[in-house]
Amino acid sequence: MKMIKRYAGILMMLTLLVGFTSCEDDEDIYDDLMGRTWVGDLGFGYDDDPIESGIRLDGNGLGIDYQVFDYDGKPAGELPFQWGVEYGTLYLDYGRDFALREIRGVCVRGRYLQGDLYIDGRYIAYIELQMQ
Incomplete structure (x- = not known):
């Protein structure tokens, strides 16, 4: 009986671990993002002249x-x-004139798109874009 409880506990922990590895699957993320405008900093500009992206x-x-x-x-x-x-x-x-931007670990929560911004494979910062 103890053995069954132990295996059930391990199975439950593995299920939770797999279930929480990402916020949503790709299709859900795609549906949440599509047809909307998201505003925030995507790493364009400089410290003196920041550029906000929409x-x-x-x-x-x-x-x-x-x-x-x-x-x-x-x-x-x-x-x-x-x-x-x-x-x-x-x-x-954005094409050959700009480095590829990636937002890894994308999660859409309400009016916010959250994730880690990478530019040309380099980590830049955790970002949060707001839906307009």
Whole structure:
């Protein structure tokens, strides 16, 4: 009897471990992101001149980044990009002029998109984008 309880406990712990490895599966993340605009810092600009991104993710795997200078609120421009979700990572490919951006461990909670920002494979920071 003790052996059964022990194995049941181990099985329950393994089930919980597997269940909490990611916030959502790729299809759920894709559905939560698509057709919305998410605003926050994606690592464009410099410390003196930060640029806030407002990324619109469309269902065809394409998007537009509406960028604005934080310090004066003036538009910095619009950047088209391709996007996709694989294994819990959101990929933002702005083309050859910009490094690939990845948000790893993507989790959508209410009006917030959260995850770790990587630029060209290098960890930058934990970020949180807000849905507009």
